[in-house]
Amino acid sequence: QVISQRHTQRSTILSTNLPFAQWGKVFDSNTVASAIADRLVYNSEIIILGGTSYRRKHK
Template sequence: MSYVSFDRFQSELLFKAISDRSERGSVIVTTNLPFSQWTELFENTAMVAALVDRLTFKSYVLDMNGDSYRLDQTFKAQHS
């Protein structure tokens, strides 16, 4: 999640899917945005808070910042 905004229906559908799944098993979500910027993607800030709450409950949050793999591969291809 990071480049496309969600309308109300899409937001509610995603929330329901993650909420239902989180009660039964693991959920993996990847995104380029920190949780603090998720309100830019979803219309309902209360729903964002509830979604983040469900995703982070008993979870591991990995913050992986580093150089772009794609950019590195582009530079390597240009110099070979």
């Protein structure tokens, strides 16, 4: 609901360590995950960062 309400109204920043293909596990439905991903990637920029995790490195 949050993503649907913000779609085309406000900017949304989302950070995740999962690729889109695995979002179905988080949202318990591939259909819901696809709808959310569609709304997020419409008119957006996707930045994929690589490398080792800074957080894990300093634990």
